[in-house]
Amino acid sequence: MAHRPFHHGNLRAVLLDRAEAVLRERGLDALSLRELAREAGVSHGAPRSHFADRRALLDALAERGFARLADELREAAAREPADPARTLRAACSAYIAFAVREPALLDLMFAAKSDTPPQPVREAAERLFATLAGIMGTGVAAGAYDAADVGRLTLLLSATVQGAAALRTSGRITEEQGESLVDDAVAVFLAGLPSRR
CATH class of the missing domain: 1.10.357.10 (Tetracycline Repressor, domain 2)
Structure with a gap:
């Protein structure tokens, strides 16, 4: 299994950009912090340093x-x-x-x-x-x-x-x-x- 880094240059902005794209392309139900982390190439826990949960992502x-x-x-x-x-x-x-x-x-x-x-x-x-x-x-x-x-x-x-x-x-x-x-x-x-x- 490939190692996924925890840190990313500007992870919050990357996650929000990607979340907007997912929202636009596949809808609200397709949004997942774990999936966004995978697409950003970071560990599945990395987004939690910016968004406590999915609700926090949606609010952002x-x-x-x-x-x-x-x-x-x-x-x-x-x-x-x-x-x-x-x-x-x-x-x-x-x-x-x-x-x-x-x-x-x-x-x-x-x-x-x-x-x-x-x-x-x-x-x-x-x-x-x-x-x-x-x-x-x-x-x-x-x-x-x-x-x-x-x-x-x-x-x-x-x-x-x-x-x-x-x-x-x-x-x-x-x-x-x-x-x-x-x-x-x-x-x-x-x-x-x-x-x-």
Whole structure:
């Protein structure tokens, strides 16, 4: 039997990269710390120095997914900074593109794993929502809605793009229908909020 080393240059990153690939190619059920260690060429106990168990690995994947999605939305919105409609549309399109590219990761990110996810996962999710709130803030500057409505609109935007992404990744709607949904959602957001009853 070949000796497998315990140490690896950047084992945590290697394991997370490989776990994302497994998640993408074979799904959540195929993820195993032992199998990831084998593929990384390290001893089966080596991953435990970074992930106490499979749940910790899944939490780290979710945290990484939230951070990457927030970055992608921020970058997309930054390409259209002067026009609130284009900014919102770019962010929504980036969200759906992420969902189409990484459907299993997005499902993992939003799966209810427990009532109190670990703090790093909560903080990463909060950063995503803060990014969305910042993007929604472009509508305040344009006079489309009040700053007091940003929190409410951010939740509505999140639900809208998450729903459109789910429809798109499940094959219920086409890419063109998804783009049309994004256009309609942006138009509704910029038309203003209905008053609360």
